[in-house]
Amino acid sequence: xxxxxxxxxxxxxxxxxxxxxxxxxxxxxxxxxxxxxxxxxxxxxxxxxxxxxxxxxxxxxxxxxxxxxxxxxxxxxxxxxxxxxxxxxxxxxxxxxxxxxxxxxxxxxxxxxxxxxxxxxxxxxxxxxxxxxxxxxxxxxxxxxxxxxxxxxxxxxxxxxxxxxxxxxxxxxxxxxxxxxxxxxxxxxxxxxxxxxxxxxxxxxxxxxxxxxxxxxxxxxxxxxxxxxxxxxxxxxxxxxxxxxxxxxxxxxxxxxxxxxxxxxxxxxxxxxxxxxxxxxxxxxxxxxxxxxxxxxxxxxxxxxxxxxxxxxxxxxxxxxxxxxxxxxxxxxxxxxxxxxxxxxxxxxxxxxxxxxxxxxxxxxxxxxxxxxxxxx
Numbered sequence: 001x002x003x004x005x006x007x008x009x010x011x012x013x014x015x016x017x018x019x020x021x022x023x024x025x026x027x028x029x030x031x032x033x034x035x036x037x038x039x040x041x042x043x044x045x046x047x048x049x050x051x052x053x054x055x056x057x058x059x060x061x062x063x064x065x066x067x068x069x070x071x072x073x074x075x076x077x078x079x080x081x082x083x084x085x086x087x088x089x090x091x092x093x094x095x096x097x098x099x100x101x102x103x104x105x106x107x108x109x110x111x112x113x114x115x116x117x118x119x120x121x122x123x124x125x126x127x128x129x130x131x132x133x134x135x136x137x138x139x140x141x142x143x144x145x146x147x148x149x150x151x152x153x154x155x156x157x158x159x160x161x162x163x164x165x166x167x168x169x170x171x172x173x174x175x176x177x178x179x180x181x182x183x184x185x186x187x188x189x190x191x192x193x194x195x196x197x198x199x200x201x202x203x204x205x206x207x208x209x210x211x212x213x214x215x216x217x218x219x220x221x222x223x224x225x226x227x228x229x230x231x232x233x234x235x236x237x238x239x240x241x242x243x244x245x246x247x248x249x250x251x252x253x254x255x256x257x258x259x260x261x262x263x264x265x266x267x268x269x270x271x272x273x274x275x276x277x278x279x280x281x282x283x284x285x286x287x288x289x290x291x292x293x294x295x296x297x298x299x300x301x302x303x304x305x306x307x308x309x310x311x312x313x314x315x316x317x318x319x320x321x322x323x324x325x326x327x328x329x330x331x332x333x334x335x336x337x338x339x340x341x342x343x344x345x346x347x348x349x350x351x352x353x354x355x356x357x358x359x360x361x362x363x364x365x366x367x368x369x370x371x372x373x374x375x376x377x
Contacts, residue, residue: 002104002363003031004355005097005123007114010038010056012206014273015109018128018152018177018348022107023049025352033101035094054093055086057111075137078112091117098123104359105147115142124362126150126355129170130272131159131303132294139294148358150351152176152272154342157303171354173347178273179257180280180343188261198228201327202263204256204278205233206271209290214241214249216316220267221247223320224327232259257281265330267316270297270304278310280343282336285310286326309339 004026009015016036020043023032032049034042037056045051055061058079065083073080081087094114098106098121106118109128118125124147134143143149143166151158154174158167186196194200201224205211211234221229221244229247253259260266260281268274269290278285287310289297304310311330317323344350 001027001029001031002359003033003101004359005094005101005103005106005118006032006034007094007106007108007111008034008036008042009110010036010041012271012273013041014152014177014206014271015128016041017043017273019107019109020045021177021348022351022355025348027352027356030356033097033103035097052093052097054090057087057090057113060084061086076116076141078138080113094118095121104363105355107150107355108142112138112142115146119145126358128152130294130296131157131300132292132296133299134294135161147362148354150176150354152347153275154307154344156307156342157300159299159303171351173344173351175276175280175343176347176351178276178280180276181257182281183258183261185261188258191255191258192230192262194228194230194262199224199226200263201227201229201265201267202259203229203231203235204260204266204268204274205231205235205290206269206274209234209269209292211235212269212288212290212316214238214243216318218243218247219318219320220316220323220327223323227264230259232256265327270300272300275300275304276343279339282339284330284334285339286330287312288316289314307338307342308333308335309342 006019008019019034023045026032028046028048034049034051035054036051037054039051039053063085068082071082094117103123106123106125108115108125110130115125115127126148127142127146129149129151149170151170151172153172155172189196203212203217213236215238217229217231218241225246227246231249232253235249257277260277260283263283265284265286266278267286267288268278270287287301287304289301301312305312311333313326317326
């Protein structure tokens with residue numbers, strides 16, 4: 001059986017988590033080689049998976065020439081600085097593996113350059129599809145040249161500019177890479193130390209950025225003194241911000257699902273893993289996108305709002321009145337059934353079956369029918 005290759009971006013948690021989910025759903029007879037700048041970010045992997053460490057494609061090591069920025073980067077590339085030996089080693093490792101392994105597919109999550117490298121090396125690739133303004137030549141080359149696209153979210157969250165041809169080759173797998181089993185609210189509250197009758201407002205920031213600023217959260221906590229505010233994930237602390245007693249910062253936790261299940265309202269950014277966890281739990285959600293390249297979180301927030309599964313604000317409110325209005329709108333617009341409908345029953349298995357079917361289609365010889373002469377009049 002031809003192996004699969006899988007490039008995994010090491011920034012943020014979602015890339016590694018959905019990779020592990022797919023790896024565990026693939027047949028054990030299908031060898032899988034992961035390429036990543038880190039090997040310590042993955043959940044448990046099955047025995048048929050190998051990990052190859054690559055140099056980071058965007059973090060300098062000190063060996064770079066560093067004097068070639070005057071040479072323009074073409075529109076078809078995003079991150080391709082000149083004079084970086086680490087990038088050369090990474091691309092050489094991949095090209096040599098392509099030649100030696102003869103893979104069925106290369107899955108790319110995510111790098112437009114590596115997706116294009118696979119195509120240049122005559123290896124069919126699957127590109128993970130992300131939200132954002134990605135109509136530039138670099139993304140289009142990666143998407144248009146892909147044998148298939150894999151979207152770790154429901155089809156209802158597709159962006160309106162994704163045309164029929166693009167959607168036709170996309171596997172939508174809502175909840176991919178996320179444990180979408182939701183604990184009972186009462187059990188979750190016992191686990192995290194919140195009383196059954198407390199109003200709990202949870203603030204969640206994912207692992208791909210610096211998190212929300214603490215100052216506006218303090219304003220919100222003061223505006224709702226009867227509620228208990230808990231933050232998980234990173235928070236940008238402000239030296240001038242004095243915080244009320246009903247605001248508690250817990251930092252990184254291993255039980256985010258319990259915190260989300262316990263919450264009366266969730267305030268969160270719109271990273272993909274965070275989105276899938278909140279949708280699975282069906283909680284009232286005030287979605288506030290963080291800055292990301294290509295406006296990824298802002299475009300995802302637009303999709304969530306269009307689907308009616310989150311109340312969206314472009315930034316955290318800055319006044320008590322703003323907070324009270326946003327929280328009231330979040331409660332009023334809550335549609336738990338619509339939220340839960342965004343999550344597939346078995347997204348990893350769906351994605352694995354789709355990858356296997358795509359591999360079969362790519363590598364199964366097609367019967368050629370002989371040409372027949374036209375009938376004579």
